[in-house]
Amino acid sequence: MAEIARLSGCTDWIDLDFVERQRTPERAMKLGIQLQLAGLSLSNTVSILDKLGVERSRKAIYDWGQKANLQPIDGRSPNHVALDETAIRINDQQFWLYAAADPDTNDLLHLRLFATTTTVLTEIFLRELRQKHNVESAVFLVDGAQHLQTALARAGLRFQTERDGNRNAIKRIFRELKRRTSSFSNCFSHVELQTAENWLQAFVAWFNAPN
Template sequence: MTEFDRLGGGIEWIDLEFVQRERTPRHAIEVGIQPHLAGLSLSNTKQRLEKLGVERSRTAIHNWVQKADLQPAGDKAPNQIAVDETVIRINDQRHWLYAAADPDTNEFLHVRLFQTRTTQLTLLFFCELRDKQQVEQATFLVDGAHHLKAALERLGLRFQMRRHRNRNAVERVFREVKRRTSSFSNTFSNVEPPTAESWLQAFAVWCNQCQT
């Protein structure tokens, strides 16, 4: 995908129900959210809007992403689900990013950020995923992590241990997430974990649009 394609994709997937309380034109908000999630810094996104004659602060653009509350679409019925977690640092604190992806489409199915990694939190992640997607007939692809296997066994969900092949989808996604979040704390000063999680979920939605 070229840089132009990344920044100039469609914007119909952005839900702007919150815009009723905004003084900014809807199209300008969409033009602000999409390129920022695609890779532009808040400063560069601000400059992009200024070319359209819209003067808004970096904080306003950041708040648009938060208020949009973008989430991966639900009611999917994948045959396989690749699951993994990775460390994200927020204000020098370790947090665990959990993600589930459909290896056939490379689409995110669910994303969560936790301050620690335990079997109980892993169980919560899978319960939320099960409530959101049709996973009862799916086979989960996991590595050898005990907490992943223990949570899946407790829920009676099928799984296979895989380190490569169909798990590459979620690993590719994580590489891009880590590339984008390497400067996350610098982009949003004094960020709180819920803010980081909201941004990561919105980023997941943008990634899904790139697969369609």
């Protein structure tokens, strides 16, 4: 499986500068973070590290991923940007996950959680995306959602309606994201909003990392 293959790839994208004490070997910490983002439960991650001679609690391993503050790399210049949103539940409340991806490379460019979907929030998302990447010349691929089209038009960005084709990349990414949550569905349980967003940003860094 693709997610398993990533576990043997480069780990330079994981920054462990937050570590104050070298109680755990860096290689084990990076593996623990990779296993979490690949969708393994904390209990199973504990078991795997234990077999490698590294005994750590579920909380300690969970904290590694949070403290690492992993972020996707800025400065991309895509020719196309697939733009979409999907419903994500955090505990008993529904949020909307906005995402932008480069369909030519399948890299995620930007992710954000919002309480609803509006033109104003889409404009905020686009402003953040433009601050991170050079998308001024890109063609945005969107579905029929009016708030997406209106926000793009106000921002002076080119777009075209496309329900399938290159937009399938973002649909595959959404399926992968939803499979990674604690319930292997589309629900984060027993977490704060910021915790969920930190996890999502770390997922982007893992997803874009070279194999």
